[in-house]
Amino acid sequence: MEVLRDWLLGVLAASLLTAVALAMMPDGPVRSVGRLLGGLLLFLAVVRPVLGFDYGALRDILAGYTAELEETGQALVETQEQLTESIIAQGTDAYIQDKTAELALDCRAEVTWDWSGDAPVPAQVTVTGDLTPGERETLTQVFCEDLGLEPEQVVYQER
Numbered sequence: 001m002e003v004l005r006d007w008l009l010g011v012l013a014a015s016l017l018t019a020v021a022l023a024m025m026p027d028g029p030v031r032s033v034g035r036l037l038g039g040l041l042l043f044l045a046v047v048r049p050v051l052g053f054d055y056g057a058l059r060d061i062l063a064g065y066t067a068e069l070e071e072t073g074q075a076l077v078e079t080q081e082q083l084t085e086s087i088i089a090q091g092t093d094a095y096i097q098d099k100t101a102e103l104a105l106d107c108r109a110e111v112t113w114d115w116s117g118d119a120p121v122p123a124q125v126t127v128t129g130d131l132t133p134g135e136r137e138t139l140t141q142v143f144c145e146d147l148g149l150e151p152e153q154v155v156y157q158e159r
Contacts, residue, residue, distance in 0.1 A: 007049055014045035085113055085120050092122065092147070099142055105135055122147050128157045 018038030025031045044051075089111060096109040107129025114123035125143050127136075140154045 003049070010048060011042070011045045014042045018042055081115065081120075085115070088120055089113070095146070096125075099146075100139070103135070103138060103142075105129065105131060105139065107131055107139075122149060122153075124153045124155060125149060126155045126157060128159060130159055131156065 018041055022031065022034055022038060025034045092111050093109070096111070100107055100109070107127050110126045110128070111122050112124040112126070113120040125147070127139060131139070136156055140151050143149050143154050144151060
């Protein structure tokens, strides 16, 4: 606010000085030169803030905003990845629970995810429960067909 006040006072002072000087000048070439000099003085008073502007400070402020924007963007990407993983994990967990209930198996499965590609994919399924070798075979086959896993990516643990 102080800067705007100083600028307006400078423009006003230049205007008054030019008006007083022109009123005192005689007609002719002297008045023409006086008008030119008064116009230049007024022009300099108007553009003085632009000429004295600290562009280095503006560059620093913009660099700070850019860095903050990049950090915010990265945080949004991480949040999106976490939400996507959570949604996929919940869907996969529900699918696994449905499959084990459909097969009448008493077990719990935990999925580990691989984020190296464009979308998360199951990297490993750890099944905890007391299952017979035949039940393990059936469950492994279901996971391999439906989740795209290899048999060695399905790990069994006893309770």
